[in-house]
Amino acid sequence: MRGAPAGGAHRLAGRTGWRTPPVGGRRRLADATGPCPAGYGPDPGRWFLVRPWTRAGRAIDRAAKEADTDDDAPLEVLLEAPPVREPARGGLPPGRLAVRHGGPLAIPLHAGRPTVVANFVSTIDGVVAIATGPRGGGSDISGGSVADRFVMAMLRALADVVVVGAGTLRAAPRHEWTPRGVAPAWDSDFATWRAALGLAPQPTTVVVSARGDVPPEHPGLSRPDVPVVIVTTRTGALELARRGIPPGARVEVPSDGPLVAAADLLRLVGTLGAAIALCEGGPHLLATLLRDGTIDELFLTVAPRLLGRSADARRLGLVEGVAWPAREAPGTVLRSIRRDGSHLFLRYAIAAGVRPSPA
């Protein structure tokens, strides 16, 4: 059984012992100190376990009383860092999205380059893919969690572009990288939110490939309302020209190297006018971006599963292809925790200024 019971945040509040706060207040349940990257919150050295409280919190309580299905039940907020400093995109989404998410979602923006956030689901023991081929990825890892798909859709809804490596694309032969691709029942809600934020109807799909092994017939690359850009190398572009590209897709070769460098990818995404890029993997592409200090935040769902590994079943971890010495590993700061049943939804800021080098 998934998640919180129908009946909403007021029932959750009772269950966890939260009490009614003073009007407009924020009840601090616990606090801790720790490093917090620049650009966050009015009190950057502290973070809080809070009831999402405020005027928005009360609106959520009210709306939650009207939500009567499990799929609409709010994610339980276990920890929320102070609101991000402006400028940020997002905030309280409209109507039942806010209820389901258990409050606002905002992503800070950079002045001179796109913000890059990553979203993955992992088992407790760190497996993100059972196999590299089709049917080895997200749903098998998450156990088909509806809440996980909802959180993915929330992030896609805030993004200008969704970036995937060609391995992830090949592993999902029918997928489309839009909010409706993971949460079709919420399509009109996400459309309303995107319109209110002044965003294009759908995020652009950006596929990264070195070899140009991008199936031209992939249905997720030929939706009329979803722009597609394939970022590749010179070799990859030749291969794409040979085997054909999806109708309407654009091919970009940002540099001469054998791989697409993170900086070149970021620059290219910037030329598309994107302020937020959502990287949905896979682990090899994430490694490239982490290694070059490009990822600002990681949204990680921890699914309540243990899948293990062996010599015969290697299975991919969150980051593949780079191994940092322990002292040089990227720094992270926990920003929020949500819960749906035994699934945890973690949000980490990747600490600014950390520029690890590969081992």
Ligand SMILES: NC(=O)c1ccc[n+]([C@@H]2O[C@H](COP(=O)([O-])OP(=O)(O)OC[C@H]3O[C@@H](n4cnc5c(N)ncnc54)[C@H](OP(=O)(O)O)[C@@H]3O)[C@@H](O)[C@H]2O)c1
């Ligand atoms: N659990 C999750 O949240 C999650 C998320 C995403 C993916 N997955 C799973 O992960 C598995 C795929 O893993 P993966 O690591 O192979 O995925 P990946 O990183 O998407 O794919 C690797 C491929 O992407 C291209 N690529 C990556 N970095 C590149 C760079 N810097 N420059 C040029 N091309 C680059 C290359 O494509 P070419 O081979 O075409 O050159 C490379 O072979 C699948 O089973 C998928 O379902 C799980």
